[in-house]
Amino acid sequence: MPQSSTPRLHAALDAVGTPLLLLQGSQVAHANPAALRLAESLAGGQGDPELRLRELVDRCRSEHGNALPGRSLLLPLAGEDAALALLLDYEPLAPAAQPDGSELELALARLNTVQEQLVQSEKMASLGQLAAGIAHEINNPIGYVHSNLGTLQEYLNNLFGLIECCDSVISQQGVMTPERRAEVAERKRAIDFGFLVQDLPQLLAESREGIDRVRRIVQDLRDFSRVDRLETWSLYDLHRGLDSTLGIVWNEVKYKAEVRKEYGNLPLVECLPSQINQVFVNILVNAAQAIEQRGEIVVRTGTLNDTVWIEIADNGSGIAADNLKRIFDPFFTTKPVGKGTGLGLSISYGIVHKHHGDIAVESQPGRGTTFRIVLPQRQAA
Amino acid sequence: MYRVLIVDDEPNILTALRRNLSNIPPSMLDGERLELIPANSPEDALQLAVAENFDLVIADLRMPGISGVDLLAEIAARQPYVARILMSGYADLEAIITAVNQARIFRFIPKPWNDNDLRMAVVQALHYRAILLENQRLADLVRAQRGQLERQDAELRRLEMEHPGLTRLERDESGAIFIDEDDL
Numbered sequence: 132m133p134q135s136s137t138p139r140l141h142a143a144l145d146a147v148g149t150p151l152l153l154l155q156g157s158q159v160a161h162a163n164p165a166a167l168r169l170a171e172s173l174a175g176g177q178g179d180p181e182l183r184l185r186e187l188v189d190r191c192r193s194e195h196g197n198a199l200p201g202r203s204l205l206l207p208l209a210g211e212d213a214a215l216a217l218l219l220d221y222e223p224l225a226p227a228a229q230p231d232g233s234e235l236e237l238a239l240a241r242l243n244t245v246q247e248q249l250v251q252s253e254k255m256a257s258l259g260q261l262a263a264g265i266a267h268e269i270n271n272p273i274g275y276v277h278s279n280l281g282t283l284q285e286y287l288n289n290l291f292g293l294i295e296c297c298d299s300v301i302s303q304q305g306v307m308t309p310e311r312r313a314e315v316a317e318r319k320r321a322i323d324f325g326f327l328v329q330d331l332p333q334l335l336a337e338s339r340e341g342i343d344r345v346r347r348i349v350q351d352l353r354d355f356s357r358v359d360r361l362e363t364w365s366l367y368d369l370h371r372g373l374d375s376t377l378g379i380v381w382n383e384v385k386y387k388a389e390v391r392k393e394y395g396n397l398p399l400v401e402c403l404p405s406q407i408n409q410v411f412v413n414i415l416v417n418a419a420q421a422i423e424q425r426g427e428i429v430v431r432t433g434t435l436n437d438t439v440w441i442e443i444a445d446n447g448s449g450i451a452a453d454n455l456k457r458i459f460d461p462f463f464t465t466k467p468v469g470k471g472t473g474l475g476l477s478i479s480y481g482i483v484h485k486h487h488g489d490i491a492v493e494s495q496p497g498r499g500t501t502f503r504i505v506l507p508q509r510q511a512a
Numbered sequence: 513m514y515r516v517l518i519v520d521d522e523p524n525i526l527t528a529l530r531r532n533l534s535n536i537p538p539s540m541l542d543g544e545r546l547e548l549i550p551a552n553s554p555e556d557a558l559q560l561a562v563a564e565n566f567d568l569v570i571a572d573l574r575m576p577g578i579s580g581v582d583l584l585a586e587i588a589a590r591q592p593y594v595a596r597i598l599m600s601g602y603a604d605l606e607a608i609i610t611a612v613n614q615a616r617i618f619r620f621i622p623k624p625w626n627d628n629d630l631r632m633a634v635v636q637a638l639h640y641r642a643i644l645l646e647n648q649r650l651a652d653l654v655r656a657q658r659g660q661l662e663r664q665d666a667e668l669r670r671l672e673m674e675h676p677g678l679t680r681l682e683r684d685e686s687g688a689i690f691i692d693e694d695d696l
């Protein structure tokens with residue numbers, strides 16, 4: 132490996148959990164342990180590590196074209212549940228030419244961009260996973276509202292016909308003969324007027340309910356998918372966040388669990404709302420996936436001194452003691468290929484710590500799992 | 513009267529389908545009327561299918577407990593001639609493939625659906641089922657008749673063994689038997 136990059140930069144890269152490669156031209160200048168692990172796992176533990184890394188880079192280049200955009204980027208690997216961050220042509224200045232620490236800062240700034248990208252791409256991935264459920268939740272109400280509108284059209288045609296019939300009877304001169312009365316009555320019978328009068332308000336109420344449901348889901352999606360770059364720290368109602376998140380994951384949850392909310396009194400919390408919501412999505416989806424047949428998910432909130440806490444508890448499969456230490460590692464998953472990327476909790480961990488909070492887990496195999504998130508109400512200035 | 517079982521965990525879908533399907537003119541159904549029986553859960557539907565016969569089942573794909581595919585397959589095992597339609601707000605290719613292969617559905621209808629398409633699908637499903645039943649009836653008839661023919665054949669063979677040439681005797685218009693002089 133080339134000599135120009137400094138050990139301090141390497142140390143900084145090594146401290147990051149995301150697989151990271153530092154590239155100089157086509158050379159791998161440095162690979163952090165996470166990247167080595169990734170390369171190893173992709174090759175099934177065989178062959179020369181350096182060779183495998185080079186293969187990994189070649190694969191990235193061929194999958195994403197030779198012209199890699201930008202200077203630092205996160206690349207999903209096709210066919211693998213993995214992503215790789217690349218730092219391109221990062222040239223540390225000669226040690227003498229710069230003050231201490233600035234190089235590290237630069238590297239950190241770049242790493243932060245990579246982390247942002249990772250958060251964003253994982254959010255998109257989890258939205259992708261949820262897409263089927265969300266489509267289902269939206270297409271059902273649209274289905275019956277649309278069909279009801281067709282029925283409404285037929286009802287109206289019938290009613291207009293009846294009005295015309297009444298009109299023509301009225302416009303005939305003279306007294307209301309029994310024959311004319313019978314004509315109107317016959318018309319009413321033909322269109323099942325009694326049923327129509329009873330069904331029409333019901334049809335409207337159901338349709339309105341459907342439209343409300345679609346509106347709520349769209350609102351929830353908007354809350355959830357706000358683009359991070361534009362998002363600023365703001366005072367946010369975490370209960371609203373939990374509720375709209377539940378709306379998004381509802382299709383994954385509703386067939387698996389009853390959801391019980393035990394909300395305490397929460398102040399507004401200074402946070403990045405859509406990122407916090409992403410943490411809720413990850414934990415709620417995990418909880419639903421941990422439940423085999425039918426179970427319960429309890430969402431509790433409360434305050435403690437100048438922090439708030441959120442607990443999400445399920446009575447699903449629980450986590451074996453061996454796995455418990457590893458669940459926050461990137462790419463750690465016990466789910467079958469295609470089901471999980473193993474990124475959910477590591478991203479969540481990163482987000483919570485960015486908020487100077489903490490996330491902890493308690494689990495009993497066979498009994499269930501509780502995740503507890505603690506967040507400061509205000510970020511230090 | 514055609515009996516149609518409609519299964520969806522969403523009550524508003526059931527009422528919308530009822531409104532939609534109750535407007536099919538009997539002229540399109542060989543003069544028959546539709547009796548629409550709603551079921552709010554796959555369990556309810558199974559219970560109904562154990563007790564009563566249906567001509568057509570329309571089921572949603574994603575339901576709690578039992579999926580629409582499994583439900584249709586289960587009902588088909590009990591009532592092989594029931595026509596089956598699957599609906600869904602979202603289904604990947606895999607789900608549709610199992611629906612066709614396992615539950616051998618007649619149609620897949622996406623949600624939101626087109627009212628006319630749905631009515632046509634129902635009409636065609638019922639016709640298709642009628643044709644299947646008619647085929648079956650004819651096949652049974654042929655089998656029965658063939659059985660009868662075989663019995664007659666066997667009888668003729670027995671007579672021929674006992675009296676060779678007997679079955680080949682020629683008769684004239686009056687029924688008299690010709691005897692070929694060479695045979696004597």
Ligand SMILES: Nc1ncnc2c1ncn2[C@@H]1O[C@H](COP(=O)(O)OP(=O)(O)OP(=O)(O)O)[C@@H](O)[C@H]1O
Binds near residue numbers: 448
């Ligand atoms: N509530 C839970 N109950 C049981 N096991 C859990 C629970 N939450 C997490 N796990 C375990 O932790 C692992 C890592 O979770 P994580 O969310 O990081 O990844 P994943 O769910 O496997 O994949 P992804 O979230 O990227 O789709 C899971 O594979 C699972 O084994």
Ligand SMILES: [Mg+2]
Binds near residue numbers: 413416471475476
């Ligand atoms: Mg997960």
